[in-house]
Amino acid sequence: MKNYKIIVIGAGPAGLAAALQASKDGIDDILVLERDKYMGGILPQCIHNGFGLEYFDQELTGPEYADKFIKDIDKNNIKVLTETMVLNINQDKIITALNKSNGVLKMKANTIILAMGCRERTRENIQIPGDRPAGILSAGTAQRYTNIEGFIPGKEVIILGSGDIGLIMARRMKLEGANVKAVLEIMPFSSGLVRNKVQCLDDFDIPLKLKHTITRIEGKKRLKRVEISKVDKDFNLVEGTQKWIDCDTLLLSVGLIPENELSKAMNLKLHPVTGGVYVNENRETELKGVYACGNVLHVHDLVDWVSEEAEIAGRSAAEYLNGNQEKRNQPIKITPEKNVTYTVPQKIEYKFKDKKFIKIFLRVEKPMENVKIVFSHNEKSILSYDKKIVMPGEMVTVNLPAALIKNDMEEIKLSIVEKVGEKNGRT
Amino acid sequence: MEEHDIICTGCPKGCRVTVTVEKDEITDIKGFECPTGKEYAINEYKNPTRILPTTVRVKEGEFPLVPVKTAKPIPKSLLLEAMKVIAEKEVIAPIKIGDTVIENILDTSVNIVATRNIEKK
Numbered sequence: 001m002k003n004y005k006i007i008v009i010g011a012g013p014a015g016l017a018a019a020l021q022a023s024k025d026g027i028d029d030i031l032v033l034e035r036d037k038y039m040g041g042i043l044p045q046c047i048h049n050g051f052g053l054e055y056f057d058q059e060l061t062g063p064e065y066a067d068k069f070i071k072d073i074d075k076n077n078i079k080v081l082t083e084t085m086v087l088n089i090n091q092d093k094i095i096t097a098l099n100k101s102n103g104v105l106k107m108k109a110n111t112i113i114l115a116m117g118c119r120e121r122t123r124e125n126i127q128i129p130g131d132r133p134a135g136i137l138s139a140g141t142a143q144r145y146t147n148i149e150g151f152i153p154g155k156e157v158i159i160l161g162s163g164d165i166g167l168i169m170a171r172r173m174k175l176e177g178a179n180v181k182a183v184l185e186i187m188p189f190s191s192g193l194v195r196n197k198v199q200c201l202d203d204f205d206i207p208l209k210l211k212h213t214i215t216r217i218e219g220k221k222r223l224k225r226v227e228i229s230k231v232d233k234d235f236n237l238v239e240g241t242q243k244w245i246d247c248d249t250l251l252l253s254v255g256l257i258p259e260n261e262l263s264k265a266m267n268l269k270l271h272p273v274t275g276g277v278y279v280n281e282n283r284e285t286e287l288k289g290v291y292a293c294g295n296v297l298h299v300h301d302l303v304d305w306v307s308e309e310a311e312i313a314g315r316s317a318a319e320y321l322n323g324n325q326e327k328r329n330q331p332i333k334i335t336p337e338k339n340v341t342y343t344v345p346q347k348i349e350y351k352f353k354d355k356k357f358i359k360i361f362l363r364v365e366k367p368m369e370n371v372k373i374v375f376s377h378n379e380k381s382i383l384s385y386d387k388k389i390v391m392p393g394e395m396v397t398v399n400l401p402a403a404l405i406k407n408d409m410e411e412i413k414l415s416i417v418e419k420v421g422e423k424n425g426r427t
Numbered sequence: 428m429e430e431h432d433i434i435c436t437g438c439p440k441g442c443r444v445t446v447t448v449e450k451d452e453i454t455d456i457k458g459f460e461c462p463t464g465k466e467y468a469i470n471e472y473k474n475p476t477r478i479l480p481t482t483v484r485v486k487e488g489e490f491p492l493v494p495v496k497t498a499k500p501i502p503k504s505l506l507l508e509a510m511k512v513i514a515e516k517e518v519i520a521p522i523k524i525g526d527t528v529i530e531n532i533l534d535t536s537v538n539i540v541a542t543r544n545i546e547k548k
Contacts, residue, residue: 044543047494048480061480063494063543067524147482150491175481175510194441198434199477203503369440391439 005029006317007095007109009086009262012041013303014294014310015115016069021314022113023076027321031107032073032080033097039073039080040066041117042140043303045147048168050195054304065303089262091287111289111317114263114277115310118256118295120165126254130217133224139165139253143172152176154249158226159183160214162190162197163393164301166253171200173251180204181245184212186231189367191393193301214250215242223248256299266290273342274298280331280349281358282316283309291317298344298361301395305361309344312359326351329407337376337415339365341392352402360398362414364390370419373398377412390416428454433471437463444468476500479509480542483528488520488545495528499537509533520547 005027008015011034019032038044043051046062053059056068073080084099093112097105120138137145137153143165145151157178159166162185174180183201188210190197201208209228215237216227230241258275260268268277268285276297277285283293293313294306319325332348344361352358362373368390375383375398382404390396400412431446442464447455453472459465478500482492501509509532516529522545529539 044494047482047496047542049478049496059478061494061496061542064524067543147494148490148492150482150484175479175506177510193436194434194439195436197441198436202434203477203506389438389440394439 001106001108003108004031005110005321006113008032008113008115010034010115010117011039011080012115012117012294013043013306016073017307017310018113018115018293018314019078020069020072021311022318023078025315025318027318030078032078033084033086034080034082035085037082039070045144047147051303054302055307086262088265091266111320113313113317114292114296115294116259116262116296118258118299121255121257123252128214128217131219133219133222135223135248136250139169139251142251143169146172146176155179156181156247157249157251158245158247159251159253161253162192162208163253164192164196167192167196167200169251170206171204174204174206180206181247182207182209184209184214184228186213186235223250226250258296260296279345280347281345282350283313284316289320301393305395330410332409333411335411335413337413339416340414341365343414355402357399357401360400362396364392364396364416367391368416368418371416372419374415374417375400375412377409431472433468435459435464435467437467446472475503477503477506479506481510481513483513484517485545486517486519487548489548490545493518493522493545494542495539496542497537498540501535501537505533513539520545
């Protein structure tokens, strides 16, 4: 059986950045497995601009962002097998995969980096009653048809969900000549970036209906119309607000789920909030030498953060292979408290060596203004950062300096509190 | 006197900035909470521009489309008209990222450039 020092599962932004980092750190025997025909994951179909502002300090489209990594993968002679589907990974790090030219492939790895990304929630996930006609697609599927395959999925379009993919597809369909009748959002606010709301909806007078959802679907072969209804603050339907809208296409942008079938096959436990595995600061999972990064670990809103996180995993895998890691006497748990829904990583397990700080990713429960992000130990604050505004849709990153970490610590808690005695809220 | 409401895209706050205009002159700007908001509102009132990302048909390519964008932002009011010009265009593979696909679209002196490599089939 062929052995590799590192096998990376997935050649999306996370897999590519992780493989490149490990290669830069001196590991020469890396294989990347990718089920699609091309590298880049979702990026090549995200033809809009807005990527790279954090990571490259310039504004790029998705394909341009991906190209920067793909070029380096080729330059560094990292082996990539495309159109190769990984079927199973076991706890001994033996990988079973399948492709057209090799049939079933079995190989072993010293370390594995999980970078499978996420997939979209479907109509079945959110249970909309009614007929089951053609014309109901996830927004990402419609994006692939429109931007890569060269098909426009329909002409009279309704979009459910105002996350970024929904907003981007509203503009895309409109630009390609479709009539985008409305974007519906069950929450009282759009979960997409302000910029996308302005440039994708307002620019084209596409109405955004907040606190609205779809309650029925009608159509025999092709979608004919949908029933929309208003919801109250507990998401119950408001009687008498039902309205039918004619359309031939319904795009769903209703959330993303980390794609963790392979992690489950390795018996890795999934976190109830992130839907990803548990990791330490090296992005190492509960299995030694197995790492996870990118959207398979937790859904990011910026690819720039994915690249950065994947580099941590790639660097850690190289350190592990080079025998350059030392565990702490005891791990330090990082626990989300007030107004924090989750943190990544969930614990700190290794000694810092030359690391100056650990970057913590977190999400907040609700929109808040003028807040402090507080790290505390034994109920005492050890560090806090001021933040003007936090939103559930925007991941927050904070640095925990190595100098603050003491050997006897067992748990650090993270919470978000409103600053007292200051103006709060908009005037 | 007219009032224009502009939502600032500078940060997640999305301040609603009201620009008051009299005889084509801005007389008042309200509602911004930082300098970015004020500057954004002025630009957005005087000359709103956007980058236009879309696709162009490809012959003999590994994929039937190549993604493209305007190399610089163009006036917002020209977006739909530009789409009509781009829809007429067809290019032949191979195409390299950065290649000019259409020159000087709608006399804006802005080119449409490819954003992905497309190999020959």
